[in-house]
Amino acid sequence: MKFRIAKEAFLDGLQQVQHVVSSRTTLPILSNVLIEANEDGLRLTTTDLDVGVSGTAKAEVSKSGATTLPVKRLVNIIRELPSAEIEVSVDGKNVASIKSGPSFFKIIGLPDAEFPPLASFEDAKEYKIPQAIFRNGLKKTSYAISTDETRYVLNGIFTSFNEGKLTLVATDGRRLAMVDHELEFPSSHEVDFIVPTKAVQELQRLLGTEGDLILKLSDNQVCFEIGSSIIVSKLIEGNYPNYRQVIPGESKERLTLSREQLLETTRRVSLLSSEKSNSVKLTFGHNQVDVMANSPDIGEANETLDVKYEGKEFSIAFNPEFLMAPLKNLEEDEIHLDLIDEMSPGVLRTEDAFLYVLMPMRVTS
Amino acid sequence: MSNDIEGGDTNDRNGKKLARDWDLVKAKLSEYISGDAFSRWFKNAELVDSDEQEGVVSVQSDMHQIWIETNYMDELRAAFAEGAGVHCAPKIVVKGEEVQIEPEEESKQAARQARSTGSVRVVTPEAVGKKTAFARKLKRLGINPEFDFESFVVGDNSQFAHAACSAVAYQEGRSFNPLFIHGRAGLGKTHLMSAVAQQLLANDPKAKVVFLTAEHFANEFIEAVRKGNLDAFRKAYRYADAMLIDDIQFLAGKERTQDEFFHTFNALLNSQTQVILTCDCPAPEIQTLDPRLISRFESGLTVELQPPGFETRVAILRRKMEQWKVDLDNSVVVHIANQIKSNVRRLEGALTRVASYSFLSPEKMSIEKVDELLGDLVRDENTNSVTVEQIQKAVADYYGLNLSDMSSRRRPASIAFPRQIAMFLTRKITKLSLVDIGESFGKRDHGTVIHACKKVKSEMGTDSEVRGAVEKLNAALERKN
Numbered sequence: 001m002k003f004r005i006a007k008e009a010f011l012d013g014l015q016q017v018q019h020v021v022s023s024r025t026t027l028p029i030l031s032n033v034l035i036e037a038n039e040d041g042l043r044l045t046t047t048d049l050d051v052g053v054s055g056t057a058k059a060e061v062s063k064s065g066a067t068t069l070p071v072k073r074l075v076n077i078i079r080e081l082p083s084a085e086i087e088v089s090v091d092g093k094n095v096a097s098i099k100s101g102p103s104f105f106k107i108i109g110l111p112d113a114e115f116p117p118l119a120s121f122e123d124a125k126e127y128k129i130p131q132a133i134f135r136n137g138l139k140k141t142s143y144a145i146s147t148d149e150t151r152y153v154l155n156g157i158f159t160s161f162n163e164g165k166l167t168l169v170a171t172d173g174r175r176l177a178m179v180d181h182e183l184e185f186p187s188s189h190e191v192d193f194i195v196p197t198k199a200v201q202e203l204q205r206l207l208g209t210e211g212d213l214i215l216k217l218s219d220n221q222v223c224f225e226i227g228s229s230i231i232v233s234k235l236i237e238g239n240y241p242n243y244r245q246v247i248p249g250e251s252k253e254r255l256t257l258s259r260e261q262l263l264e265t266t267r268r269v270s271l272l273s274s275e276k277s278n279s280v281k282l283t284f285g286h287n288q289v290d291v292m293a294n295s296p297d298i299g300e301a302n303e304t305l306d307v308k309y310e311g312k313e314f315s316i317a318f319n320p321e322f323l324m325a326p327l328k329n330l331e332e333d334e335i336h337l338d339l340i341d342e343m344s345p346g347v348l349r350t351e352d353a354f355l356y357v358l359m360p361m362r363v364t365s
Numbered sequence: 366m367s368n369d370i371e372g373g374d375t376n377d378r379n380g381k382k383l384a385r386d387w388d389l390v391k392a393k394l395s396e397y398i399s400g401d402a403f404s405r406w407f408k409n410a411e412l413v414d415s416d417e418q419e420g421v422v423s424v425q426s427d428m429h430q431i432w433i434e435t436n437y438m439d440e441l442r443a444a445f446a447e448g449a450g451v452h453c454a455p456k457i458v459v460k461g462e463e464v465q466i467e468p469e470e471e472s473k474q475a476a477r478q479a480r481s482t483g484s485v486r487v488v489t490p491e492a493v494g495k496k497t498a499f500a501r502k503l504k505r506l507g508i509n510p511e512f513d514f515e516s517f518v519v520g521d522n523s524q525f526a527h528a529a530c531s532a533v534a535y536q537e538g539r540s541f542n543p544l545f546i547h548g549r550a551g552l553g554k555t556h557l558m559s560a561v562a563q564q565l566l567a568n569d570p571k572a573k574v575v576f577l578t579a580e581h582f583a584n585e586f587i588e589a590v591r592k593g594n595l596d597a598f599r600k601a602y603r604y605a606d607a608m609l610i611d612d613i614q615f616l617a618g619k620e621r622t623q624d625e626f627f628h629t630f631n632a633l634l635n636s637q638t639q640v641i642l643t644c645d646c647p648a649p650e651i652q653t654l655d656p657r658l659i660s661r662f663e664s665g666l667t668v669e670l671q672p673p674g675f676e677t678r679v680a681i682l683r684r685k686m687e688q689w690k691v692d693l694d695n696s697v698v699v700h701i702a703n704q705i706k707s708n709v710r711r712l713e714g715a716l717t718r719v720a721s722y723s724f725l726s727p728e729k730m731s732i733e734k735v736d737e738l739l740g741d742l743v744r745d746e747n748t749n750s751v752t753v754e755q756i757q758k759a760v761a762d763y764y765g766l767n768l769s770d771m772s773s774r775r776r777p778a779s780i781a782f783p784r785q786i787a788m789f790l791t792r793k794i795t796k797l798s799l800v801d802i803g804e805s806f807g808k809r810d811h812g813t814v815i816h817a818c819k820k821v822k823s824e825m826g827t828d829s830e831v832r833g834a835v836e837k838l839n840a841a842l843e844r845k846n
Binding site for chain 2: 024050148150152172234238239246248249295340341342344
């Protein structure tokens with residue numbers, strides 16, 4: 001195998017796939033990137049057996065072939081190379097020679113035959129989704145994924161194709177984020193499944209704002225084709241709990257707030273929320289909201305927002321991080337906050353089909 | 366959950382009491398939790414079982430379980446205490462979960478998963494109709510059917526451990542969780558744990574009892590990582606009804622496995638699943654074991670099996686003779702019991718030898734003959750008897766010091782360092798605890814002993830002279846063994 005490649009192109013290609021590789025792998029081959037060269041250029045593939053990522057890089061291939069090389073080390077070397085042009089040749093024993101300007105590296109690789117192949121998706125159900133929509137949906141929900149491994153069904157995003165809608169849901173038991181989007185697919189393709197966190201992270205890295213994404217689904221694996229890149233992932237086995245039960249029915253009070261303003265205010269005020277209670281208190285009065293935080297040993301912060309509000313006076317406390325998470329990831333200027341009372345969950349909505357249920361914190365006073 | 370042994374009447378009364386208690390709890394709960402949340406999460410919940418330890422509340426769905434467990438446990442606990450006057454830990458179960466998890470299809474699936482992860486030994490037994498079916502089940506789980514409560518000879522040395530295990534087996538108290546059994550090799554740890562497993566299966570043939578060694582757990586974990594099916598692995602263990610792990614000391618030094626085990630362990634404890642562990646030493650003395658695991662192990666009940674006393678040894682021998690249908694003179698039995706003291710397994714070995722000899726040879730068994738037959742066993746028996754004094758003497762001789770220097774308060778380096786070496790060797794060779802070792806070196810505390818061991822170890826790494834000395838002393842003392 002022999003090819004010439006631009007430093008930037010090689011680095012970009014490798015960086016696209018290197019995140020899947022964990023630093024502590026059980027098999028040496030999993031630390032490596034599979035490099036396949038043919039007349040079209042390079043295909044680079046990595047996997048940790050749960051998630052696999054594959055992408056392409058343009059190169060001038062003079063002799064096609066395949067090998068695997070340690071990806072982290074390779075990235076470090078390529079990044080430091082002095083010249084913009086790189087020449088790589090690999091001998092029959094998987095030893096790669098990398099030449100760039102005056103420098104020369106020799107790296108020992110492993111045979112490509114040892115590399116576990118990504119699952120194939122023949123006869124799989126196929127869905128076409130605009131990238132922007134999927135990217136947006138993941139952005140608005142992924143922060144709410146649970147990291148508690150004992151409830152592993154919650155360690156991913158629930159993805160549902162039902163009733164002409166694509167629905168994405170994430171929850172950790174304290175909050176729940178959900179986004180709906182209308183989408184065309186045959187009714188025989190109605191299905192739901194859980195995409196694990198790691199695949200979600202890779203998706204967020206690779207998804208752009210233009211073009212379509214092809215999603216292919218087999219029994220226990222899912223494949224996302226984004227341009228020439230591919231992400232293949234195992235699905236989380238098990239049933240996602242019925243999340244609709246969490247969404248409160250009728251709310252009593254509705255406020256419309258500027259997203260930016262609420263985010264900034266909460267961020268400032270939360271500087272003085274105590275580590276122990278870690279909450280900010282929102283007090284609703286006539287046409288205003290007081291956002292407050294205090295920690296007994298340090299001090300307190302208070303900021304008032306002007307809003308249109310004529311409901312009853314009451315207070316509710318939230319974890320500031322949980323309140324800010326959706327605000328950071330939304331783009332809309334305005335958000336609605338639907339509340340019942342100080343003990344019931346608050347619901348944050350936008351004009352779009354986005355919804356965020358957030359449990360209040362107990363205020364002791 | 367309700368006890369089958371009780372008559373119908375009691376069940377009925379019990380049911381009414383639960384309903385009454387639950388009404389009281391609910392009334393209190395509705396004060397703590399606002400209307401919408403209360404009716405959403407608790408309106409259709411039921412109290413299905415309750416005692417001093419726990420109140421089992423059944424809810425409609427897994428989402429109810431998740432949401433209540435994450436958000437309302439404090440309120441629920443308070444409502445139990447304030448409303449019904451019961452101070453218990455609430456436990457949330459999903460209504461009909463047993464029916465959902467247990468049916469044939471599911472158990473087949475579990476079996477398939479088990480096969481794919483490399484024979485995870487989870488068994489969902491059907492009815493215990495035939496004895497042979499039960500025996501097969503035990504075999505599949507790797508439980509020796511002879512190890513039951515009946516065949517265990519209880520003595521002063523094992524009475525507490527036995528009581529704790531039977532309480533767990535007969536589900537008299539769930540508070541013994543985890544139950545940590547430790548004791549030296551051949552004292553009956555595995556026997557007791559197997560007995561619990563058998564009894565649990567006899568109580569409820571559908572129970573998923575996981576019974577395996579820590580080594581097996583580690584191997585399976587590695588296999589699962591290699592094959593990339595950790596999910597199946599986790600499922601297999603985290604949905605067990607009881608998890609019994611033998612020889613937990615094998616986890617020492619296996620960091621990733623410890624990590625996985627920690628999560629499994631937590632998941633099981635959180636769901637109040639009975640966990641029993643055995644180990645050849647107390648938890649804190651397992652070297653290179655994650656401190657958070659140690660503290661978890663100690664959070665339940667720790668029981669120790671000690672070497673049996675004379676009367677117990679005789680009783681064990683008699684029980685075995687009865688089982689094997691052999692007859693030996695009382696003096697011979699007493700003699701064997703006197704010679705073999707530290708280990709029940711060895712005691713049985715000795716009896717096997719003497720019994721088979723007496724069976725094959727016409728001459729009458731004499732004490733001298735017994736001594737001849739058991740020569741090597743008796744010699745082995747004394748192996749663990751290198752004493753602190755012998756170690757101190759050997760080290761003192763080696764460094765040309767007085768024996769009294771070993772326990773004196775004097776601390777010049779020429780004395781202090783040999784003393785540290787002696788502590789290190791004592792720790793290595795004898796089974797004394799840190800506190801005991803400190804005690805025999807002039808009433809020093811256990812921290813000093815730990816420091817000494819660390820110091821010697823690090824010196825051995827850098828100084829070849831120290832290394833040579835320690836190795837020489839160690840070899841000499843081992844020979845004495």
